[in-house]
Amino acid sequence: xxxxQVKKATDHFANLVREQLERVERMKHEPDWTxxxxxxxxxxxxxxxxxxxxxxxxxxxxxxxxLLDSEIKSGKVEIRRIDGLTIENRVKVMKAxxxxxxxxxKECHTILKGPTTTPWKGNKYGWPNIESxxxxxxRELDLFAxxxxxxxxxxxxxxxxxRENTEGAYVLGSKGVDVSDDLAVDFxxxxxxxxxxxxxxAFEYASKNNINKVTVVTKxxxxxxxxxxxxxxxxxxAKEYPQVEWDDWYIDIMTAKLIDPARQSSFRVIxxxxxxGDIITDEAAQIQGxxxxxxxxxxxxxxxxxxxxxxxxxxxxxxxxxxYADPTSMIKAAAMxxxxxxxxxxxxxxxxxxxxxxxxxxxxxxxGRDTGVTGEEMAKYIIETIKSPDLEQKWKGYx
Ligand code: NAD
Numbered sequence: 001x002x003x004x005q006v007k008k009a010t011d012h013f014a015n016l017v018r019e020q021l022e023r024v025e026r027m028k029h030e031p032d033w034t035x036x037x038x039x040x041x042x043x044x045x046x047x048x049x050x051x052x053x054x055x056x057x058x059x060x061x062x063x064x065x066x067l068l069d070s071e072i073k074s075g076k077v078e079i080r081r082i083d084g085l086t087i088e089n090r091v092k093v094m095k096a097x098x099x100x101x102x103x104x105x106k107e108c109h110t111i112l113k114g115p116t117t118t119p120w121k122g123n124k125y126g127w128p129n130i131e132s133x134x135x136x137x138x139r140e141l142d143l144f145a146x147x148x149x150x151x152x153x154x155x156x157x158x159x160x161x162x163r164e165n166t167e168g169a170y171v172l173g174s175k176g177v178d179v180s181d182d183l184a185v186d187f188x189x190x191x192x193x194x195x196x197x198x199x200x201x202a203f204e205y206a207s208k209n210n211i212n213k214v215t216v217v218t219k220x221x222x223x224x225x226x227x228x229x230x231x232x233x234x235x236x237x238a239k240e241y242p243q244v245e246w247d248d249w250y251i252d253i254m255t256a257k258l259i260d261p262a263r264q265s266s267f268r269v270i271x272x273x274x275x276x277g278d279i280i281t282d283e284a285a286q287i288q289g290x291x292x293x294x295x296x297x298x299x300x301x302x303x304x305x306x307x308x309x310x311x312x313x314x315x316x317x318x319x320x321x322x323x324y325a326d327p328t329s330m331i332k333a334a335a336m337x338x339x340x341x342x343x344x345x346x347x348x349x350x351x352x353x354x355x356x357x358x359x360x361x362x363x364x365x366x367x368g369r370d371t372g373v374t375g376e377e378m379a380k381y382i383i384e385t386i387k388s389p390d391l392e393q394k395w396k397g398y399x
Contacts, residue, residue, distance in 0.1 A: 005179055005180050006179075008177075008179075009177050009179045009185070012177045013177070013187075016172060016175060016187060020189055020191070023191075024191050024193055027191070027193035027194065027197075028193060030142065030301055031301055031302050032301060033301045034109060034301070034302055034303075034304075036109070036340075036341045036342045037342055039109065040076075041075060041076060041077070041078060042076065042077050042078070042109050042110070042341055043077075043078050043080050043107065043108045043109050043110075044064070044077065044078065044079045044080065044108065044109070044110055044111070044112060044337065044341075045080050045082045045104065045105055045107075045108030045110070045111040045112070046061055046079055046080065046081050046082065046111075046112045047082045047083075047085040047101075047105075047111065047112070047113045047114060048083070048085075048086075048114045049085060049086070049113060049114030049115045049116045049117075049312060050086055050087045050114070050115065050116050050117040050312040050314075051115060051117055051311070051312025051313050051314045051316070051317045051322070052114075052115070052312060052313045052316055052317060052322045052325035053114025053115045053116065053312055054114060054322075055322045055323055055325050055327070055375050055376075056114060056308065056325050056326070056327040056329065056330040056375055057112065057113075057114035057330055058375075058376070059327030059330060059331065059375040059376055059378065059379035060112060060327060060330035060331045060333065060334040060379070061079060061112075062376070062379045062380070062383070063331050063334055063350065063379055063382060063383060064079060064112070064334050064337075064338075065079065066383050066386070067338065067343070067346045067349070067350065067386070068338075068343070068346070071343075080104075080108060082101060082104045082105060082108075082111075084098055084100060084101040084104070085097065085098075085101050085113070085116060085133060087116070087117045087119070087127060089101070090116075090130060090133060091119075091127055091128060091130065094128065094130060095130070096130055096131035096132060096133050096135070096136035096137075097133055097136050097137060097140065102140060105137070105140075105141065105303075106141070106303075108303075109303070109304075109341070110303070110304045110305070110306070110337055110340065110341055111137075111303070111304070111305040111306070112305075112306050112307075112330070112333060112334060112337055113137070113305050113306070113307045114307070114308070114312075114330065115307065115308055115310060115311045115312040115313070116132070116133040116134060116312060117311070117312045117314060118130075118131075118132040118133070118134070118311075125314075129174075131173075131174040132173075132174075134307075135170055135171070135173060135174075137298075137305060138165045138166055138298055138305075139166055139171060141300055141302070141303040141305065142166065142300040142301070142302070142303070143165055143166070143298035143299060143300040143303060143304065143305055144164065144165050144166045144194065144197055144198060144299070144300055145162055145163075145164075145165060145197070145198055145201050145297075145298070145299040145300070146161075146162070146163040146164070146165040146277060146281075146296055146297070146298050146299075147160065147161065147162055147163075147201075147296065147297040147298075147299060147336070148160075148161040148163065148281045148284070148285075148294060148295070148296045148297070148309060149161075149295075149336075150281075150284040150285060150287065150288045150294065151288065152287060152288055152289075153355075153359070153399070155261070155264065155265065155287075156265040157264055157265055157287065157288075158265075158268065159267055159268065159269075159270060159284055160205060160211075160268065160269045160270070161269075161270050161271075161272075161277060161280065161281050161284065162198055162199075162201055162202035162205070162269065162270070162271040162272075162277075163198075163271070163272055163273075163274065163276075163277025163278065163281060164194060164195070164198040164230075164271075164272065164273045164274050164277060165198075165274060165298055166194060166274075167189050167190055167191060167194040167195075167273070167274060168188060168189065168190060168226070168273040168274030168275055169186070169188045169273075169274055169275040170274045170275060170278075171189055171274070172186065172187040172188070172189060173186065175187065188223075188226050189226065190225075190226035190227070190229045190230050190273060191229075192229065192233060195229060195230045195233035195234075195273075196233055196236075196237060198271060199216070199230075199233055199234050199237045199271055200237050201271075201299075202214050202269050202270075202271035203237055203238065203240070203241045203244055203246075203269075205269055206241070206244045206268065206269045207241055207243065207244055211244070211268045211269055212243070212244060212245055212268075213244070213245050213246070213247075213266070213267070213268040213269065214238070214241075214244055214245075214246040214268070214269045214270075214271065215246065215247055215248070215249060215254075215267050215268075215269070215270045215271070216230070216231060216234040216246060216247070216248040216249075216270075216271055216272070217248070217249050217250070217251055217254045217270060217271070217272035217276050217277070217280065218230050218231050218248065218250065218251065218272065218273065218276065219250050219251050219252070219276070220248075220250075221250060226273070227273065230273050231248055234246065234248065234271070251272070251276040251279065251280070254276075254280060255279065255280060255283055258280060258283055258284060258287065259283070259287065264287075281294075281296070281309060282309065285309050285310075289358070289359075294308065294309035294310070294329050294332065295307070295308060295309065295329050295330065295331075295332030295333035295334075295335070295336055296308070296309050296333065296336075297333070297336045297337075297340065299340070304337075304340055306333040306334065306336050306337040306340070307330075307333050308329030308330050308332075308333060309329060310329060313325060316368065321368060321369060321370075323374045323375060323376070324366065324367065324368050324369055324370060324372060324373075324374055324375070325366075325368060325375055326366040326368060326375065326378070327366070327375035327376075327378055327379055328354060328357075328358050328366070328378065328382075331350070331354060331379065331382060332351075332354060334350065335347045335350040335351050335354065338350065349386050349391060350382070350386065352386075352391055352392065352395040353382050353383075353385040353386045353391065354382065355395060355398070356385050356391075356394060356395055356398065357378070357381055357382050357385055359398075360398040361385075361394075361398075363381065364377060364378055364381045366378050
């Protein structure tokens with residue numbers, strides 16, 4: 001050990017602490033929620049991403065174009081393509097999000113985003129280890145709430161996850177320090193402001209939708225400072241919602257209980273710091289029918305971004321199977337986007353059609369291979385289902 005190594009590491013840490021204290025100050029002065037009903041024009045930015053991203057994003061755009069046809073024609077809504085968020089561009093400028101792309105994103109009111117590849121150490125494509133575009137976008141646009149619905153009617157599962165998106169174990173994920181060849185240290189950050197807004201969002205959702213249960217997931221018994229702060233904040237916020245019951249679970253046992261038939265349907269709204277939320281939402285998506293079926297909302301007060309839960313599935317592209325990728329995750333994301341910007345009827349219709357097409361009727365099935373239909377065919381099947389005059393009746397018939 002050399003004093004030089006210790007000094008370098010502590011200087012690095014000191015800079016991170018300064019950055020985080022500044023972030024806390026920014027959070028204290030964050031702007032109010034966007035009021036979509038007061039906008040002359042709503043701009044939806046559409047980024048295709050990498051791997052299977054372009055194929056499944058295109059399928060979602062076909063559906064959005066159909067549902068928003070008159071709004072687009074009247075100029076009330078614009079779907080604006082943003083092409084530069086590709087791994088090739090990001091590697092070229094060695095940035096998680098190139099500056100010009102970030103500027104374009106900030107001109108939109110909401111974003112539909114295909115999965116983006118995050119290079120990993122030693123990847124076979126030779127990409128350098130740059131930061132995740134997702135992590136960066138969530139931070140740059142302050143998209144603090146990652147909201148993911150999971151429904152499995154036959155198991156009586158109706159979950160809504162509120163995963164914290166801007167802090168925890170990921171926000172400084174690429175800012176760890178190699179103190180020496182033998183010692184690496186990463187950092188995890190939790191603040192009062194960051195915890196309060198996500199926990200409050202979860203309780204607000206429960207309260208507005210007459211749901212009587214919020215579950216808070218941490219590992220506060222072991223990770224005492226940061227997880228302890230999150231749990232303490234939950235206790236404080238919960239007092240303002242006496243009509244909503246709440247409980248807390250540790251992440252390890254929670255992963256087990258989500259697959260326990262005796263317990264799983266008792267969970268309703270679930271909130272967790274970043275890493276734990278990432279793990280349990282992937283697990284939940286699998287229970288729903290696989291990663292290809294899950295959409296996610298990333299919501300902040302000013303901006304919002306809607307995406308699939310899964311990644312760019314490079315393996316599928318390497319094997320030439322991208323056109324068979326399941327687009328329902330992106331189409332689900334589009335339904336959540338419509339709801340967020342105020343097109344609640346269109347969103348509800350799309351949700352009904354998604355339920356019918358991928359859970360009940362299943363006239364067409366996407367298998368990820370040529371044994372099933374293509375993503376584009378699936379999108380057209382969903383549109384035909386939306387068009388059917390007895391959509392609601394049909395859906396009710398399956399309940
Ligand atoms: P992945 O989620 O991309 O895919 C894993 C496997 O799941 C695929 O090989 C495929 O078999 C299946 N799959 C995923 N989506 C599917 C779909 N729509 N239809 C059919 N099958 C589907 O995980 P990965 O391969 O480990 O990650 C690839 C890249 O994506 C990595 O660089 C990762 O960092 C990135 N990623 C991005 C996001 C995001 O942009 N939100 C999320 C997770 C991972």
